[in-house]
Amino acid sequence: MDEQTRMLAGLTPLGALPQADVGESDPVRKQQQQQQQQPLGQPQQDIGDILQQIMAITDESLDEAQARCWPAEAPMRWAAPDDPALGGGAGGGTAGAALPLDFQHRKHALNCHRMKPALFSVLCEIKEKTVLSIRGVQEEDPPDPQIMRLDNMLLAEGVSGPEKGGGSAAAAAAAAAAGGSPNDGSIEHSDYRAKLAQIRQIYHSELEKYEQACSEFTNHVMNLLREQSRTRPISPKEIERMVAIIHRKFSSIQMQLKQSTCEAVMILRSRFLDARRKRRNFNKQATEVLNEYFYSHLSNPYPSEEAKEELAKKCGITVSQVSNWFGNKRIRYKKNIGKFQEEANLYAVKTAVDAANVSAQASQANSPATPNSGGYPAPCYTPDGRL
C-alpha cells in the first residue's frame, strides 16, 4: 500500500481502508488511536470532527462522492484508489466543476474552519517525519550501470550525441575499422550509413515522445497533487518524490528504447560490417606493400608492432588485418614454397631494384643489405629472374 494512504488510513476514524500492515509500534498511529478512542462530545470533539470531515472528503474519491450523492449512477473505477497519482487524479483535477453542492459546501466549510491551518500543518509535519524516516535513507540511487553502458554504446555508434556530422563520422570510422581498404565497399557503406541514420531518427523521435509524455504526465500529477494539497496533507517533498518516481518509471521505459536501439545497431553492424561475410580482398597497392615487406624480410617475416602499424597505415587496413595477413602468408608460404617462388623472385627483384635506386640516390655509399639469412627458405632465382 502507498505510504501516503497508509498514513491517511491510520488517521481516518472511518476505517475506510484496510490497516492490517500498519505497525503497532508506530507512535503516531498510537497517538491517533488514542484520539479515536476519545468519546465523541468531549473537548476533543472539535478536532475529531474536523479530522473526520477531512478524511471523509479527501479519502473518498470523487466517484464515491458522486455515487453517494447520485446513487443511480454506477461509478466506474479504472485506477487503484490508493494511488495518489492515478486514483486521486480521477476527479481531483476537475474538482469544482461539476461537484454536487453538498460536497462543495462541505469542502468550503472545512477550508474555512479556524482550526484548519494549524491542523493541516501538524498533519504535514507528522507525515513528513514519518515518510522521511521510512524512505529518506534509500532516496539517492546511483546511476544505473546498465543505462550508462547503453548510453556509451549509442554514443560510440553515433546514434545519440552530436547530430549528423559527428554521427556519420563515427559510423565511417567504425566502418573503416571493421571493413577493409577505404576505397572499397562504398555501396554497402552508404547503405549502412542510411540505415544508421534511420535508426537514429527513430530513436530521437521516440526519445522526444517519451520525454514529452513524461513532462506532460509530471505536470499533470503535480497539478493534481497541488490541487489536493489544499485539503490533504501533501508536502512539497512528497510531490518531489512523486515526480522522482515518475521519472524513474519513464527512464526505465527509455532504457528499453535504448536497449532495442542498441540491438538494431548490432544487427545492422553484423549485417553490413561482418568482415568475414563481406570479405574484400585488399587492394593491389596494399598487397604489394605487404608482399614487399614479407619477401624482403623472408628470414624473419615477423613485423614488430611499430612495423605493423606502419604497414597498416600504408595499406589503409588495421593492425590486426596486417597480423592476419602475415599469419596467413607465413603458413601458406611455408606449406608450398614452390608455388610462391615466382612471387618471391618478383619481389626480390623489386626490392633489390628499389634498394639499388635508394642507395644510388644516397650517394652509392653502401650496398643494399640482404636481410635473408635464415628462418624461411629464400627463393632461388637465376640472373634472368627465372627459376
Added chain:
DNA sequence: GGGTATGATTACGG
C-alpha cells in the same frame, strides 16, 4: 558454376 585465392576465425601450444 567450379576451382582457387584470400581474409578471418578458431583451437591449441608455449
Added chain:
DNA sequence: CCGTAATCATACCC
C-alpha cells in the same frame, strides 16, 4: 598474448 595450423566463408577468375 602471440604464432601456428586448420578451417570457414567469401571473392575472384576462368
